[in-house]
Amino acid sequence: MELWFTEKQTPNVGITCKITRTLHTETTPFQELAVIETLQFGRMLVLDGMVQTTVVDEFVYHEMIAHVALNTHPNPEKVMVIGGGDGGTIREIVKHPKVKKAVLVEIDERVIEVSKQYLPEIAVALMGNPKVEVRVEDGIKHVKEHKGEYDVIIIDSTEPVGPAVELFSEDFYKKVYESLKDDGIMVAQTESPFFNRDIIKNSFTRIGKNFPITRLYFATVPTYPSGVWTFTLGSKKYDPLAVKKEDIFVDPSNKYYNAEVHFGAFMLPNFIAEIIK
Ligand code: SAM
Incomplete structure (x- = not known):
């Protein structure tokens, strides 16, 4: 089964990346925090569903x-x-x-x-x-x-x-x-x-x-x-x-x-x- 992560960037546009696994998820007092492993961009930090940074770019x-x-x-x-x-x-x-x-x-x-x-x-x-x-x-x-x-x-x-x-x-x-x-x-x-x-x-x-x-x-x-x-x-x-x-x-x-x-x-x-x- 393929795993994909999508960030809905606007009501009409998103970015979708194929991922191998989710390394971490938690709800902090401020936001939803996740680190996922993507194939194209390496590890990715996500807050409230929005990409913050990736190892590659x-x-x-x-x-x-x-x-x-x-x-x-x-x-x-x-x-x-x-x-x-x-x-x-x-x-x-x-x-x-x-x-x-x-x-x-x-x-x-x-x-x-x-x-x-x-x-x-x-x-x-x-x-x-x-x-x-x-x-x-x-x-x-x-x-x-x-x-x-x-x-x-x-x-x-x-x-x-x-x-x-x-x-x-x-x-x-x-x-x-x-x-x-x-x-x-x-x-x-x-x-x-x-x-x-x-x-x-x-x-x-x-x-x-x-x-x-x-x-x-x-x-x-x-x-x-x-x-x-x-x-x-x-x-x-x-x-x-x-x-x-x-x-x-x-x-x-x-x-x-x-x-x-x-x-x-x-x-x-x-x-x-x-x-x-
Ligand atoms: N490069 C990123 C981007 O453009 O998406 C931003 C990366 S960095 C992870 C953003 C950080 O700002 C978050 O970790 C968040 O907790 C922090 N932040 C948001 N509001 C803040 C505030 N009022 N004071 C200090 N940090 C804050």
Whole structure:
């Protein structure tokens, strides 16, 4: 008998993967958590039926959410991730030579523990890296209580449902602004330009109300809805397009991000550029 997993991504579209087995399922206080073994994408982390990351394509999202902002800031010493309990974004952050401290603020401890157990190649930096501090806490509460502290804040959240709804609000972006130092930078994952045009438009407008420099960029992630994914960067001082190419740090292990991609990701096809006009 063949086993298949389907994520219904919109009322009319889904992604279906052939799977060999389910490695783990549980109901946490926040969400339904599962890890399944797919044939095409390897192990897959699923929350509330939605694909969060897979071993095969995770590098695109995690490199792109981390390195663009880290290379825009001249000295990203203290960095925070809100969400991101699988550890992939933190793994990328600690590659950057200027980072002294990376703080993970994840609301659901079970996502962290299950990722360490079943997705060690993604969660590796959560297992004793001296630069990393893991805090099981609501990101909204954390930014309210930590003002002027971070060089870079990365919002690696679930879709805007459940505990993540507020992570897309104007008030939250204001708190993120206040939690950054005077020259800080934030970046948020802002969903698909095919299916979530309103989310992109609203996030871009809301981030733009707080940050003088706001830019949208994109990457291709096959297991995310439509395969094209956007990120919105808000910066108090530094423009990602004004970075000197020769100053860009590219770790030898990177599989997606490099100095050309840093700039190319901001070159928007017309249908994406239209969203933020
Ligand atoms: N890369 C993923 C994506 O785009 O689908 C997101 C990955 S990560 C697993 C998302 C995490 O955000 C989840 O583990 C969830 O528990 C966490 N999260 C949601 N709301 C949160 C909040 N208010 N504070 C901290 N973490 C939150």
